[in-house]
Amino acid sequence: MSTTETMPLAKALNAGLRRALATNDRVLLMGEDIGALGGVFRVTEGLQAEFGDRRVLDTPLAESGIVGTAIGLAMSGYRPVCEIQFDGFVFPAFDQITTQLAKLTNRHEGTISMPVVIRIPYGGHIGAVEHHQESPETYFAHTAGLRVVSPSTPNDAYWMIQDAIASSDPVIFLEPKSKYWQKGEVDLAERALPLHASRLVRRGTDVTLVGHGAMVTTLLQAAALAEAEGTSCEVIDLRSLSPIDYGPILDSVRRTGRMVYAQEAPGNVSVGSEVAATVMERAFYALEAPVLRVSGFDAPFPPAKLESLYLPDPDRILEAVDRALAY
Structure with missing residues (x-):
């Protein structure tokens, strides 16, 4: 059954x-x-x-x-x-x-x-x-x-x-x-991961994409578009924001040499800021480019008609991927 x-x-x-x-x-x-x-x-x-x-x-x-x-x-x-x-x-x-x-x-x-x-x-x-x-x-x-x-x-x-x-x-x-x-x-019978484990969602070789919640779907969309253009993106779902499981993230960055973090929240003093800083500290010599962040803007969430301009989409993530590859 x-x-x-x-x-x-x-x-x-x-x-x-x-x-x-x-x-x-x-x-x-x-x-x-x-x-x-x-x-x-x-x-x-x-x-x-x-x-x-x-x-x-x-x-x-x-x-x-x-x-x-x-x-x-x-x-x-x-x-x-x-x-x-x-x-x-x-x-x-x-x-x-x-x-x-x-x-x-x-x-x-x-x-x-x-x-x-x-x-x-x-x-x-x-x-x-x-x-x-x-x-x-x-x-x-x-x-x-x-x-x-x-x-x-x-x-x-x-x-x-x-x-x-x-x-x-x-x-x-x-x-x-x-x-x-x-x-x-x-x-319904067996859990895949413990509560505070990060999850490797998609394998890739060129850039590591990291995010949480709804942004994981957007990262996968960006990775699919990047693949069509010849860029291989690895995607990691953070799952836990406190504590953070850095193992899969650091392993990935040491393979790809580049990382982009994406989130809906404003970028200033954010979860993405913390992940970026920690990766820079713990995997500095593996990085070929600075860790880049894509986020909501440092402003109150806008009216509904403007939300598509505020929220990160695949195009904004791909622009960050291009910048990371340009270093």
Whole structure:
């Protein structure tokens, strides 16, 4: 019997959440409209009907209250999974996440754990209004005490959400909302990688392309276009933004001698900045060109009609590839 099923990323998350709820009765879901409605993106659809409204809770519109309640539940032995409806709505809960959730284990010298998952749909490409298309990952990756991950495929979504829920540390789980409807194969029996491992997606010989979340699809598109022009690009999916698994990245750069990092978030003081700096430090003598970055601009996310000008596309990535090869 086949253990592989093709499904969109949103359904893979739903299946992963369902399995976590069924496996551990201390797991519960919390968020605005996640119960009867199934969430804005229907990621939790059907779960309240299956597990009841004491396991899948519709909360008031109060992100700080959601996370604060989750912290108390975690102290009492539960494993709460909080949904933040859109990326830009996380900031009312920012204080709870960065000054309480991230620090409580350290404050108590490891005697308590904080198994809380904060699910955040993030990123652009959906033509939404202000506060609905942001990329806040750097704030959380910079905060000691938080784990930060982002799946780019349905298979990763299915396994990573379960691994995040099983973690004893708080996990910021960033879901690329533009990929909720992108289908892929999910192996329901065996995980491919641990939670914090980078993933080699495509082999190449000339330039290493690195990114996370929705940007991985864009990198693969750029690699296909580059191949048609005679350039071989290797693609690596970061998957985990904190901690970062540099092994596959450094191995790749030592083979290709060149690297381009692409992200939707602004470039200033970003995850891409950190990866670029670390690669320059740890693989300097293998590099034939500086590590280059392609990012959103250092400006607020624009209105929907202008998002295509703001977000990196294959052409901008290929321009960086050409610059790297020109050195």
